Amino acid sequence: MIIEEKLIVNSDKGNLLNELSRSILECERFYFSVAFINFSGLQLLLDSFKEAEKRGIKGKIITSTYLNFTEAKALRKIKDFEHIELKVFVTDKEIGFHTKAYIFEYVDHYKVFIGSSNLTQSALKSNIEWNVKIMTKEDTHFIKEVLSEYNHLWERSAEADEDFLKRYEDFLSKLTAITTKQNLIYENTDYIIPNRMQKRAMENLERLRSFGESKALVIAATGTGKTYMSAFDVKNFRPRRLLFIVHREEILKKAKETFEKLIVNEAKTFGLLTGNHKQKHPDYVFTTIQSLTRCYQEFRKDEFDYIIFDEAHHATSPSYEAVLNYFEPDFTLGMTATPERSDNHNVFALFDNNVAIEVRLHEALDDELIIPFHYFGITDIDGIDLSDVDIDNIAEVTKRLKVNERVDFIIENLNFYGNDGKKRKCLGFCASVDHAHYMAEEFNKRGYSSVALSGANSVDQRSYFIKRLENDEDELEVIFTVDIFNEGVDIPSVNSVLMLRPTNSPIVFIQQLGRGLRKHESKSFLTVLDFIGNHNKAFLIALALNGSRYYDKESLKVAIATDFANIPGCTHIQMDRISQERILEQIDNENFNSMKYLKEEYFEFKKMNQGHIPYLLLDYLMFDGAPDPIKFIQKEKTYLKFLSKVEKDDYLKGMLTDEAFERALKELSDMLPLKRIYEFVIIKDLMENETISFDRAKIEILKYVSEVYEDSVYHAFESLNHDYFDSVQKKSKLKLVDLENGILRKTVSFSNVLNNLEYRRFIEDIVNYGLFRYEKEFKNTDYGVPHFKLYEQYQMIDAALLSNYRKIHSSFRGSGLLTNGNDYFLFIDLHKEENIKESINYLDKLINESTFQWQTPNSTSQSSERGKNIIFNKARGIQLHLFLRKYKEIDGKVEPYIYIGKGDVFEYEGEKPITVQIELEHKLPGPLYTEFVVKV
Incomplete structure (x- = not known):
């Protein structure tokens, strides 16, 4: 009897690796038969095999020598596990071996995966692969046939003993020498694209x-x-x-x-x-x-x-x-x-x-411009206690990390996880020069050829040891360092990175990680071992790995709980249970919107900026992993106000006493991050010219985007003219322009601000930062009107601007349903605050990746015009735009909504409110769907 049938494909919703890892730990016994096993795929299952060994779960693996793709080092690694028996089917010219089957035995049933995936990183994570999962009772004809065939192959296969492994290694090394020579062929430049x-x-x-x-x-x-x-x-x-x-x-x-x-x-x-x-x-x-x-x-x-x-x-x-x-x-x-x-x-x-x-790093991974990495977050030994030490106290941190037992623990893990390539070429990042020398000395004592390098070493000395590390015939395996990640050092063949210091900066973490990600013929992935201690900023690792500058507490927790499933390609991120729980607890206890946290984030960035005060927003574009300065703006209305507070800077405070300048900063800062580029392009032109016409505005905007909408240009002119401001907005913000006969002219107040060169520098910075960030996030794509990009973040008031709403924009709030002509905007909170009586009986929820259930406002009846427009939206030409957020507030800050596109109602019931089923125009991406529905 079949219990379950399912097609497993590698996608943003899951992959075969997840299925295998889970099954290995749940079953009684497992049996694999795969044509090829590479170390890249095997490394991803090492922790599952290790845990299975602890639990007494035994297994058998058959692989083959077919086409010589199976790696000898992968076979040797499997042999390290006493609970796994290994055999190899030796193929010849007449008989190939192409099986890809993973069988799991349970108490009263079997689970079988049969399909196209071998044990390689790409087959388990990213390739287009089809694997069928079948769960069935143990007495079915199907299972009997599968086990019979497996046992038949087992009998025909050779024991992977030392003699066999030695012969296979010798054969592969000779083969490599021959193929390397044969591959030296003329390269036609026409094919370099x-x-x-x-x-x-x-x-x-x-x-x-x-x-x-x-x-x-x-x-x-x-x-x-x-x-x-x-x-x-x-x-x-x-x-x-x-x-x-x-x-x-x-x-x-x-x-x-x-x-x-x-x-x-x-x-x-x-x-x-x-x-x-x-x-x-x-x-x-x-x-x-x-x-x-x-x-x-x-x-x-x-x-x-x-x-x-x-x-x-x-x-x-x-x-x-x-x-x-x-x-x-x-x-x-x-x-x-x-x-x-x-x-x-x-x-x-x-x-x-x-x-x-x-x-930046995560885009480079997505575009396969660099190699993937396998990151293993390992809880440090109990003897290392950093819970009560300031991470910036380098001497004390060094003292606590210099423990012999820790060195043994690091070497144990280095050997367990191994590395891609013939020789280990490893960089170990340490807390100080003293720590680096200690590690090199201890590694050398234990027979691992190592050296410590730092900025104190000459360029020639560094070059000498780098060449030795890159030489496959040289015994040097590890370079321990503090600052080798700095610009000017490039070691393409590095295949292992050790993170041996507590992370206190996502920027430094990404720089260190990047040292091993350059493509090189000797490796297909980078192994990263991070020894995570109990210091109070361990969660910064998660910020660096998550790859998004724009994060909130909830999205970060979901990323950690799902092993960063949002990371593209073959990259694999795995933290052990203790590290995961420790980091999740720290995130729960941290308020990312508090002034205390924002100040810590700012001063850490200032340190990376060589101690210079980062006066400009553009300074935050210097480093991958830098904080998002918009958070600083949102805290104090302008970046300079935030800066003057945290720096206690009299010079800045003095500038902000100029009311016109401060109001101009507020006017521009309030538009960040830009969701429409028109206004800032117009302002940029007006910084050089007294006036701008409609026609010139169009030409200037076309420098940034592929299509310009005339009505949106007119609307931008009107918006800059404060046509849609309420009285409070008009009072707090400087009017930068006047609109006369279709021409925008700089106001006298704005001209006076710009005539002060110091003020002008900061105004230019906001404008250039806004334009740069817009280009980064929206590129030059035409999003039409309303101007919404799928899965971008928006506030309610943004919908007024982006749909050319011609009434007071601040009125666009306070209701789950807002309208502008035929555009209906549905703003929905998925999880309502507990202990609050809502006026609406909420049943709003994602049914699946393609279907959303929504309840109209309580007053809406099926017979009303608004009710008919909703339930018959497609026939009546009404566009339903859906905006979702998981929670209304996190850490006391109102969360933005995420635009998930348009949808059409296909089913409805009830009165006041009406419950409707909406089919989404765009199926939600797996990671985003997971983030919306998973509660951590």
């Missing part, structure tokens, strides 16, 4: 140039292909002469080779201008800033049509600025992994605040 990031960047660069812009910045994580992107763009641009400028000579030759590979048959010459090469006359010159500084005035100002600044965050230094100001190219491109700067200047301004693209 741009990846998704490169295409988006090139499209945006072309769009910016088409509107007369001559500078742009590209921000993308290390290893994502910025140099190739620039070469593709140069190929399209076809400059007569090119200048490519870098900070470090070692990457210059690679850049030149990339361009030579892509730009062929175009009669271009390529040359190096360095300390050893003085080639100034080739068409395309590749130079270091140090060499160029000595001779740039020998070139004409318009000598180069296209100039590229690699590592553009250095461009704020005097040597770079001199070069930047001297040359007059048609186009200048800046490229950087992070727009961090080493002084107090703004790199964005150098490139006219035009950011062609920004690709």
Whole structure:
């Protein structure tokens, strides 16, 4: 008798790995028969196998040598588990072996998965795979056949003993040597095509140039292909002469080779201008800033049509600025992994605040620009107590971490989880230089060749040990460090990272993680072991891993409870039960909206900013993992007000005594984060001009978006003119413009504010930050009218603005149903506060990913016009827009709604209220559905 049948596919709702992990721990015995086992897939099941061993659950695994895909190191790892028997079906030319079956025996039934997935990370997590799950009683014909066939294969397969493993390893190593030589074939440049990031960047660069812009910045994580992107763009641009400028000579030759590979048959010459090469006359010159500084005035100002600044965050230094100001190219491109700067200047301004693209860690994972990582959060040993220590007290933290028992625990886990690749190439991030030296010394004592490196070591010393680590034949396995994650160090073949210090900054955590994510032929994933202690900021790990700058307590808890199911691809994040519970408890006890928390977040960021006060909102774009400054604005109405409070800064307090300036800040800050770009584009133009016409506004807006709606431009003019403000809003905010005969003119008050250069700097910052963040979140996509993006966050009042509502906008609140013509906006709280008597008997809920049940306001009858418009919305041309939020408030702050798209009523019943079933136009993504329905 069949109990259950189900198709298992890898999607954002689940994957085969989850099914197998759960089944291993629930069953009495398990039996696998899979053609291929790679270490990438096996590592994801190691903890399940270990727990099964503790519980006395035994298993058998059959795999094969078919096509030589099974890895010998995976077989050796399975052999470490005494409760698992392992056999290998040795194939020949006549007989292949292609089974993918996972059988689980329970007390009175069996569960069987049969389909397409082998034991590899992609097959278990991300590939398009079909696997059928069948649960059936033990006495069925099907189960008898499956077990009979399994036993038959078991008898035909060879014992995976030491002799077999040695022979198989020798065979694979010889095979690797042969195939490596055979793979050295000519590469046709026509087949090198741009990846998704490169295409988006090139499209945006072309769009910016088409509107007369001559500078742009590209921000993308290390290893994502910025140099190739620039070469593709140069190929399209076809400059007569090119200048490519870098900070470090070692990457210059690679850049030149990339361009030579892509730009062929175009009669271009390529040359190096360095300390050893003085080639100034080739068409395309590749130079270091140090060499160029000595001779740039020998070139004409318009000598180069296209100039590229690699590592553009250095461009704020005097040597770079001199070069930047001297040359007059048609186009200048800046490229950087992070727009961090080493002084107090703004790199964005150098490139006219035009950011062609920004690709941070989680987007790079999504676009497969970097390798996936397998993160294991491991509870630190009991002997390490950091609960009562200030994490910034480095000496005390170091003292408490220097425990021999902890070293043994780290090595035990390092060996248990293993790594991809032939040799372990590991970076261990420590709390201090002293801690790094201690770890290296203790590892060496235990036979693991290690070294400690820090900023105190010379560049030559660091290069020497990095080359040793990268050499497969060298015995060096681990580099312990404090600051090797800083710009300027790149070790592509690193396959393991140890997090050995308490995390007190998501920024640092992401930087350290990023050191191992560059693609390299020797690895398919990065192993990350994080030893999580009991310090009171352990939850910051979750912030870093979650990958969203815009989070709330609830979404974070769901992410942790679901092992970060929202992370794309083969990346795997797993915390042990104690760490999970500890972090969830900390999140429950933390108020992310309290001034205390916001101050801690701010000062940690200031520390990353080299101690400089981050006066500008744009400063928060420098680092992946930086806090969201909108939270600071929402706390105090303007960022400068927040800054003046936390810094106790008299200079800022003095500026804010200027009423016009403070009201201008409030007017602009209240629009952040932008949901429509029109107003800020208009303001940006008015900062340079006294007036702006409707036609010029359209042209300026088209620089940012693919389509402009005339009525929305008129509405933006009216909104800026305060046509839809109530009396309180008019009083608290400065009127920046006057609307006369269809022309917007700067007010005298706003002109006076802008004439003060110090005030102007902060106004420009808000405008540029708003535009940049809009481009990042909405890109140049046309969302129509109403201007809603699926799964974006909105407040009720946003719907008034974005649907061109022509009455007082602040009236757009207080009801679950708001209307503007044929647009009906449903604002719904899924979980109502307890002990509060609602005027409505709520039955609002998600039935599934495609269906929502909603109750109209109590006064709505089926015979009323509003009732008919709702229940017959499709026939009557009424658009029902659904906005959901899980809770009305979290930590005392009103939560935004999430737009889940339009829907049509297909079923209804009842009177005052009417209960309707709505079919959603767009099926909810798995992670978002989970977040809405799961209560942690």
